[in-house]
Amino acid sequence: MTLISVPGLRIRRQFVLAETTSAEQSIERDPPLRKVAVVAVLHNPYAGLPVGPLNDFIAASAALGRAMAEAGVAAMKPFGIESYGKGAVIGLAGEQEHGIALITTPFGDALRAAIGGGQAWISSFSKRAAPGATIDIPLAHKDALYVRSHYDGMTVHLPDxxxxxxxxxxxxxxxxxxxxxxxxxxxxxxxxxxxGLT
Structure with missing residues (x-):
């Protein structure tokens, strides 16, 4: 795995999870369903501070989105990416807005470009939680939100x-x-x- 490094962000931990399912109800499918999660755990310099602009996070988020997408593309091989989702879990000294600042438009645009393009909004979920949290990340087709076959999700556990x-x-x-x-x-x-934006 290529290490994610982004100027302006202190990343403490990062990991990639991949799961491949080839059958459901004893019915084999080809290609199998592969899901990949890329996680970056980083220092929140805004934690515990009064409300204020989050410009540093927003400015760094494009490079973060690009790097995480590149890790996802590598982990997905030999398959291409058809659906995506994103999320944030914010430590309890922070606020939900801190996570959203890192996954908003600059992040999403860079992620789309790095996977080879996508027309649809990137489904997302965020919350505040303690260490050991789990989060369910929604998945939807990268080019049109209304493709029912791709309504799915991935559960990610965050140890420590x-x-x-x-x-x-x-x-x-x-x-x-x-x-x-x-x-x-x-x-x-x-x-x-x-x-998919309409």
Whole structure:
């Protein structure tokens, strides 16, 4: 794994999780469903401080999004990425806004570019929590939110994180929709170029 290093951010821990599922209800599927989570746990210099601008986090977030996406692409090989999601878990001395500052537009735009493009909003979830937290990151198709086959998620456990003055940033990716999806709706194969932002 290539270490994530971003100027202006002190990253204490980072890890990549990958899971591959090849069958559901005893039905084998090809390709299998691979999900990847990339996690960066970093120092929160805003923890415990009065409300104020979060410009340093926002400025650094594009480089963070790019680096995390590149790690996700590497872990997903030999598959490509069809869906994504993001999240933040903020230590208890911080506030939810600190995590959101790191995963807003500059982060999302850089992430999309690094995976080869994406038209849709990146689904997200954030919360404050103590070390050892789990978080469910929602997944949706990267080019159109309304592709039902790709409504999914990934549960990520954060051992020893986040400490009270930390933020854990998480990106999740998948190479396909659910293994036995059969609910109809917009077809993933037909969404190239669809504007998922509407």
């Amino acid at each position: 994180a986040p400490l009270p003055d930390e933020v854990a940033i998480i990106c999740c990716f998948a190479n396909r929709g659910r293994l036995n999806q059969r609910l109809g709706g917009l077809d993933a194969a037909a969404v190239a170029g669809v504007d």
